[in-house]
Amino acid sequence: MTWPYEVLRAPWSARTWRATSHLVIGGLVAIVAAGTILALCAAVLTTAISIVVIPVGLFALLPCVRWFTAVQRSRFEAFLDVRIPPVPAYEGRTALHRLFAEARAPRTRRQIGFHLLSLLLETGGAGVTVLVWSAGFVLTTSFVYGEGLPAAFGVQPLPERSVHGWPLTGTNALTAMTVLGVALLYVAPWVARGLAGLDAAAAEALLGPNRAEELTHQVETLSESRAAVLAAADAERRRIERDLHDGLQQRLVSLAMNLGMTRSMFPDLPAPALAAIAEHHEEAKQALTELRDFVRGLHPAVLNDRGLDAALTGIAARSPLPVRLRVELPERPAPAVEAVAYFVVSEALANAAKHAKATAAEVTADHDGEKIHLVIRDDGVGGAHPDGGTGLRGLAQRVASVDGTLHIDSPPGGPTQIIVELPCASS
């Protein structure tokens, strides 16, 4: 139940005065802004006989628009706590390109619209508000000048009757005027706040981004953060690979080597002992192989150091199937894209060997100027499907994470073909 106090307090509250000052100052700013913009537009239009004048005019007009928008934005923030997102920079190779991009942008037109409209909203609004306040003050203090005060100041006292025949002197009239004045003083805050609110709404709609621009901005922000997340994940995997190599792998190689030496050092041990040592030697070698395979699955060092060509040759060489490989990539794509391509080929070949009972496979990687094409073909029994639990769904997701596409062509009976398109750079 605070609203009665709100109403009673209104003429003195900070909000009211902020709103009023906002409108008054806004009125002045609006005159300058609208006046300048109209003058520049008129100048450009009337002298636009030659094509040169238009860019020159734009060079003068657009910075003004930008500057006035900035002034208005800071004013709205200072007085009304209304934050309007700033205008993003326009893209273009040269200043002239950027200028034309800005001239064409709908946001620029909306800004100009606001500055012209502000003449009505702010200057007009300021006028109305000032009028209401003034009328309120004047009428409330009508007793003061109605009777004695004017004489003290040398101002003429009120006439007996107004032009319309209303009585202007006499206690009844003055009381009525005072009451009216007080009422106006209580109405004025709402007038001020209302007009300021209207102004703010117009500013948000016209100076700020519209829905399409907001969404575009969000998409850009999301793209950047996604790229950052992917890069961080790759970097983490590389770090783990390096740590494993420097630490665990060296130790296992050393262990396997020592066991091998032990095997040959004591040939005269009883057979069970020799057998035990031999068994442990083999286990150590097996552990080494498994660790190496794991590290390759995580992030193969050769991919980092030498690129897709070398890494894919490695996979093809290690595959139990004979693999025909052709890699024609003029330059190395972004690391995230390389990693995805590597894992797709690795997984596809593993599937071909494990599930498709294939006898041969072919992998080609080439480039058509914009995108990288990756095709993995095998002569197996086909029937590959993303939901078949063969890891193809995960592959599709990884491909999508770098804005690529994955297409599986695998009729029952075979052959199977996996076609992947990847951008050259990550977004």
Add this chain to the structure above:
Amino acid sequence: MRVVLAEDSVLLREGLVRLLERGGFEVAAAVGDAGTLLRAVEEQMPDVVVTDVRMPPGHTDEGLRAALVIRRQWPKVGVLVLSQYVEEHYAADLLSTEAGGVGYLLKDRVADVADFLDGLRRVAGGGTVLDPEVVAQLLVRHRSDPLDRLTPREMEVLALMAEGRSNSGIAAALVVSESAVAKHINSIFAKLDLAAADSDHRRVLAVLRFLKV
């Protein structure tokens, strides 16, 4: 036989020193980076060098580049390169000169002590040793005519030849007689239009050149 060893992991370096000494090699120097390696080779003039590819300070291919320098400057010194992964371009670089005595193995291979020492002796003696994975990668590259003319058995013999093994080594690996191996090799050379080579190393080079290393 005198060997200089370069390996930046202390654990592995000490283990390798023990391995080499047990294998009958004299370890003239054991260093941890490429610069020290070159100085050690110059001072010690060993029969063979064993080096890792990745070494400080950059941990990229310092060891490989040092190996190439050694090959150029001291062709009589054999070089065996150990690597975390094998990559055919590295192999190509190492084999680019006619001089023998070069090897390129996955680091894991040291776990097979006897084979490793065998390979090292081959390299010290002027032969060639290539990791089977590198050979597999080379074969992947060139899966086309006229390699398609080879039978599966001949492909196996070709791979073992590219690894640098002698006829007897191939025969042992495939569990066949040496004369059978010799017949396969003749057939391979005929199908690939290669001139018959005299020494093992030249033979390997012929095969590798055919595979366009």
